[in-house]
Amino acid sequence: MLIVDDHASFRSLARRLLVAEGFDVVGEAGDAADAFVAVRSLAPDVVLLDIRLPDLDGFGVAEVLAGDEDAPAVVLVSSRSRGDYGPRVDASPARGFIAKHELTGDALRDVLGESGSP
Amino acid sequence: MRRWGEWFVVTAAVLAGVGAAAALVRGGYEVPVELVAPTLVLNLAVGWSFVGVGLVARRRRPASRTGLLMVLLGFAWLARFLLAVDTTPAFVAGVLLGSVSLSLFVHLLVTFPTGRTTTPAQRVLVVVGYLLSAPLDAVFLALGAQRGRGEGPPPHGLVIAPSNGGSTPEPVDLVVQAVVVVLLVALLVSVWSRWRAAGVAERRALTPGLVGGTVVVATLLVERTAILLVLPPSAGVVLAWSAQVVLVVWPVALLLGLLRSRLDRSGVGRLVVDLGDGPAEPGRLRSVVARTLHDPSAEVAYRLPGTDDYVDAAGHPVEVAPRADRAVAHLVRDGRPIAVLLHDPVLSGEPDLVEAVAAGAGLAVENERLHAQVRHQLREVRASRARLVEAADGARRAVERDLHDGAQQRLVAVGLALRLARARLGPGSPEELDALLAEAGDELAGALAELRELARGIYPPLLTDEGLGPALASLAERASLPVVLGAVPGQRPPEAVEQACYFVVSEALTNAAKHASASRVAVDVVADGDGLRVDVVDDGGGGADADGSGLRGLADRVAAVGGRFAVSSPARGGTRVTATLPCG
Numbered sequence: 001m002l003i004v005d006d007h008a009s010f011r012s013l014a015r016r017l018l019v020a021e022g023f024d025v026v027g028e029a030g031d032a033a034d035a036f037v038a039v040r041s042l043a044p045d046v047v048l049l050d051i052r053l054p055d056l057d058g059f060g061v062a063e064v065l066a067g068d069e070d071a072p073a074v075v076l077v078s079s080r081s082r083g084d085y086g087p088r089v090d091a092s093p094a095r096g097f098i099a100k101h102e103l104t105g106d107a108l109r110d111v112l113g114e115s116g117s118p
Numbered sequence: 119m120r121r122w123g124e125w126f127v128v129t130a131a132v133l134a135g136v137g138a139a140a141a142l143v144r145g146g147y148e149v150p151v152e153l154v155a156p157t158l159v160l161n162l163a164v165g166w167s168f169v170g171v172g173l174v175a176r177r178r179r180p181a182s183r184t185g186l187l188m189v190l191l192g193f194a195w196l197a198r199f200l201l202a203v204d205t206t207p208a209f210v211a212g213v214l215l216g217s218v219s220l221s222l223f224v225h226l227l228v229t230f231p232t233g234r235t236t237t238p239a240q241r242v243l244v245v246v247g248y249l250l251s252a253p254l255d256a257v258f259l260a261l262g263a264q265r266g267r268g269e270g271p272p273p274h275g276l277v278i279a280p281s282n283g284g285s286t287p288e289p290v291d292l293v294v295q296a297v298v299v300v301l302l303v304a305l306l307v308s309v310w311s312r313w314r315a316a317g318v319a320e321r322r323a324l325t326p327g328l329v330g331g332t333v334v335v336a337t338l339l340v341e342r343t344a345i346l347l348v349l350p351p352s353a354g355v356v357l358a359w360s361a362q363v364v365l366v367v368w369p370v371a372l373l374l375g376l377l378r379s380r381l382d383r384s385g386v387g388r389l390v391v392d393l394g395d396g397p398a399e400p401g402r403l404r405s406v407v408a409r410t411l412h413d414p415s416a417e418v419a420y421r422l423p424g425t426d427d428y429v430d431a432a433g434h435p436v437e438v439a440p441r442a443d444r445a446v447a448h449l450v451r452d453g454r455p456i457a458v459l460l461h462d463p464v465l466s467g468e469p470d471l472v473e474a475v476a477a478g479a480g481l482a483v484e485n486e487r488l489h490a491q492v493r494h495q496l497r498e499v500r501a502s503r504a505r506l507v508e509a510a511d512g513a514r515r516a517v518e519r520d521l522h523d524g525a526q527q528r529l530v531a532v533g534l535a536l537r538l539a540r541a542r543l544g545p546g547s548p549e550e551l552d553a554l555l556a557e558a559g560d561e562l563a564g565a566l567a568e569l570r571e572l573a574r575g576i577y578p579p580l581l582t583d584e585g586l587g588p589a590l591a592s593l594a595e596r597a598s599l600p601v602v603l604g605a606v607p608g609q610r611p612p613e614a615v616e617q618a619c620y621f622v623v624s625e626a627l628t629n630a631a632k633h634a635s636a637s638r639v640a641v642d643v644v645a646d647g648d649g650l651r652v653d654v655v656d657d658g659g660g661g662a663d664a665d666g667s668g669l670r671g672l673a674d675r676v677a678a679v680g681g682r683f684a685v686s687s688p689a690r691g692g693t694r695v696t697a698t699l700p701c702g
Contacts, residue, residue: 007527013534020541079526081570086580086588100530101566
């Protein structure tokens with residue numbers, strides 16, 4: 001999987017947490033542009049995508065990625081709660097949403113369902 | 119000095135008239151006896167009328183060349199009588215001067231009332247008019263034309279009689295005639311287009327002179343084309359006579375146009391009376407001044423003390439730099455400009471009228487200026503209040519963003535680190551340490567939740583991203599009491615209105631939960647004309663204090679976007695908060 005977030009400390013902690021819980025993290029990206037490059041070159045199955053990025057927001061990135069063939073499953077994360085985004089999360093092609101402080105391997109598996117296991 | 123000049127001109131005109139009479143009677147040509155008196159009376163009337171009225175015009179309007187042109191035309195008219203003297207020098211002089219009066223007529227009509235050409239077309243007309251008189255006649259003389267000399271009445275139709283049309287015209291005459299007809303038609307077109315382009319005030323000055331001139335030109339035109347129109351010679355005689363009759367009164371019409379303002383001054387007295395009674399509503403002075411000046415486009419602008427800025431009666435800024443279609447008269451009190459009168463430039467030729475109006479309006483100007491100043495300040499205050507609210511909302515948004523990007527992110531990272539630490543401890547670690555980490559994680563989760571709530575209260579990102587409907591829905595969901603939210607209009611109002619609306623509902627919901635001990639609240643946002651109407655109604659104990667800081671702040675916020683705010687909160691009757699917000 002690929003982790004996209006502009007905070008390096010979050011990327012690093014999330015990576016260690018998810019690796020510890022059995023996920024295979026293939027890369028990290030700090031903004032939308034890097035994320036597109038990483039998705040093309042690493043072809044991850046899952047993208048953990050922060051909604052607030054310095055260039056394009058997570059909803060925009062999810063839209064673009066959904067247009068690809070072999071699109072990865074996108075899971076949106078944010079330090080805000082889901083309610084702060086109203087209907088936008090449901091309207092997005094992303095598989096689901098996890099608040100950052102609730103991020104665990106189990107929560108991620110829940111969102112991805114059976115088929116999404118790494 | 120000027121008086122002496124005028125007396126000299128008058129004497130010269132009298133002598134020229136006497137000379138013309140002598141020339142007609144004793145010049146050596148045969149003049150029908152019955153035509154001597156009418157010819158003399160009419161021609162002296164035309165000549166003296168132009169000279170006399172021209173002198174008056176020159177004295178009253180020294181800046182205009184019209185008076186000078188009229189005096190010259192009068193003399194040129196009388197000079198035609200040189201033709202009545204049967205000697206070669208008199209004939210030559212008579213031919214050369216004979217049609218100069220027509221050239222001057224063209225010049226006058228084209229350039230009235232200033233006497234100066236303003237467009238290339240006007241210049242061409244005037245120049246062609248002059249070329250057709252003395253220069254063309256000089257060419258004919260050089261070629262030896264001596265037509266009409268010797269026998270019968272004086273040549274060149276000096277005395278109007280049918281017998282004058284007797285000789286058959288030569289081709290060169292027809293060409294000259296055709297040029298003259300083209301010139302006359304061009305003259306009519308020029309006059310018509312000038313009148314059409316003129317404003318109301320300018321038309322008042324132009325109309326009498328242009329109408330008189332047009333009649334003369336039209337008569338000449340018919341006379342010149344009489345051959346083509348197959349009119350009998352007697353008709354030509356009648357037309358020639360009537361053209362001269364019109365010429366007698368035309369100078370008076372020109373003078374009337376020049377002096378229109380003198381006549382208009384009687385209206386200034388009415389201006390003072392008009393301003394005196396009647397309600398003092400903004401812009402009233404403007405309309406009365408416009409009526410008095412006969413210039414519907416007239417405007418009055420008031421100077422803001424201590425600045426060079428001007429505003430109209432309603433306090434709106436006005437640009438007062440002079441433009442091509444706009445002249446500016448400054449109204450000064452105690453050496454300081456207090457207002458300007460913007461008017462049709464043609465009125466600049468009538469400074470005494472503008473001055474009289476300015477003087478008549480003096481007190482009213484001072485009065486309206488103070489009103490305009492207050493209205494302007496009110497507009498400024500309203501604008502600055504709106505800017506303050508905008509700045510405050512901007513600051514709230516920045517704080518929310520900072521919390522989200524800073525403290526929240528770091529605390530989230532701390533939470534992940536704690537979770538990771540617990541995972542790393544694994545089985546066999548001291549239970550106490552594991553419990554401690556779990557406790558720290560829970561505390562952290564609580565702090566994060568509070569921080570999120572705080573950030574949302576400071577500024578809801580959903581409002582900017584998604585608009586009023588989703589933001590209010592989220593607000594209603596999180597409220598601590600049941601909220602019934604009606605359908606919110608889908609179209610997004612301006613940001614300031616959206617924010618005012620959101621914070622009205624937010625504050626009213628907080629009040630209902632905290633103070634009114636209500637069991638449910640109804641929130642309705644409906645389109646109201648061009649704006650929005652927000653109603654928040656609870657079933658609580660009522661008795662809310664509309665002057666309390668919370669509701670007072672909401673009233674200020676609603677007023678800042680130009681809306682109305684009302685609270686109805688009878689004891690034990692629930693509370694209704696209503697805000698009407700214009701979106702225009």
